[in-house]
Amino acid sequence: MAALAPPIAAVRIAVRRALAGLTGDGPVLVACSGGPDSLALAAATAFVAPRLGRRAGLVTVDHGLQPGSADRAEAVATWAVGAGLDPVDVVPVTVAGRPGGPEAAAREARYQALIATARRHHAAALLVGHTRDDQAETVLLALARGAGPRGLAGMPERRELEGVPLLRPLLDVSREETRKVCAALGLSPWEDPHNVDPAYARARVRADVLPVLVRTLGPGVLDNLARTARLVAADAAALDDLAAAALAEARSPEGGLSVEALAALPSALRTRVLHSWARELGASPAALSHRHVAALDALVTAWRGQGAVHLPGRLGVIRRDRRLIPADPA
Known part of the structure; x- marks a missing residue:
């Protein structure tokens, strides 16, 4: 018997670790664009999940942003059926008209579709194919934005989205390894032109900075950046x-x-408390910035009788009777 190619073994081991301990008897769904990372992940999941007594399926999202996108999505689905994945869904989405730039709008549309599909199938988890290289890029972009620990923590291996566990099994696997997996298995991944389009910051980091x-x-710099994310994530979780x-x-x-209670807290805790409270009030996490939290903090630490702090979503906070309270809507 021929020896298993090391990249295939690495990806299968990563998937096995990610699936260990999952509860529920629903399938695991792989989000697959047809690119090398998600295609390698889907192939590994199709192999590993049945051996753990679990069904594995696939969902591919058609953003409709490029000519032939519907045909590519159908090609991914056809491959998935042949690989034994079930269920297999193609989900078209509309990106135009959503807030934010094109990257943010496409990401929002994609995750809404993925989570809705996972919930419809009562999936035990949704798997996405972010690699160690993606994590390194995320840390660099966070540094460039002046992000705090949450940004530098990068992408978590696991998080809950609307009750669905979102897993990233490949954060310790390189992009090069996923390409080798596809080559070894005779798979033909799709190369997304957006990944090399200099109009996108992540593409510029990938092509020029890294x-x-x-x-x-x-x-070793890629491993070190990914390791930084893991270390910061552990600290951030403790602070949270x-x-x-x-x-x-x-x-x-x-x-x-x-x-009074807020003023007694160290700054690192107080700003986290204010950030969480602002989200409770209804401020969008994507729109809530350091500037908003700093203005809330000033109501506690630099009180000069200033007026309301305005938060995303037409929300306001005022200081009254030594309390921070939501302002009455205008």
Whole structure:
């Protein structure tokens, strides 16, 4: 028997680890664009999941942004059926008219479709094909934006979206390895032209910034960036747990948050508490920025009688009777 190619083994092991301990008897669904990363993930899941006694399916989203996108989505679905994946869904989405830039709009449309499909099939988990290289790019983009620990923590291996576990099994697998998996299995991945379009920041990081870093600092820089994300994520999770407890303690019996309780917190905890509270009030996580949280913090630490702080979603917060409370809508 021929030895298993190391990249195939690496991806299968990663999938096996990700699926271990999943509850529920629903299928696991792989989100697959037909690119090398998600195609390698789908092939590995089709092999691993049945051996763990679990059904595996696939969902591919047609964004309708490029000529022939519907045909490519159908080709992915046809391959998936032949690979034994079931259920297999093709989901068209509309990107135009959504808020944010084209990347953000496409991502929002894609994840809405993926989660809706996963919920419809009562899926035990949704798997996406982000690799170690994607994680390194995410950390660099976060640094460039001046993001805090949440941004530098990168993409988590697991998170819950509307009750659906979202898994990223390949965060320790390189993009090069996924390409080798496709070559070894005779798969023909689709190369998304957006991935090399300089109009997109991530494409510029991929094509220009990372190669310079690798040449200058050595190939280990990708592992180091991904490791940084894991270390920061662990610290951020601990701070988030502390902030959740602090938010509960800061709630005033009359409503809102006690300024005295907030002022007693270290800055790192207080800003997390304010961020979480703003989201509770209905502020969009995507639109809620450092500027908004800093303005809320100033109501606590630099009070000069200033007026309401305006948050995304036409929300307001004021300080009254040593409490932060939602402002009455105008």
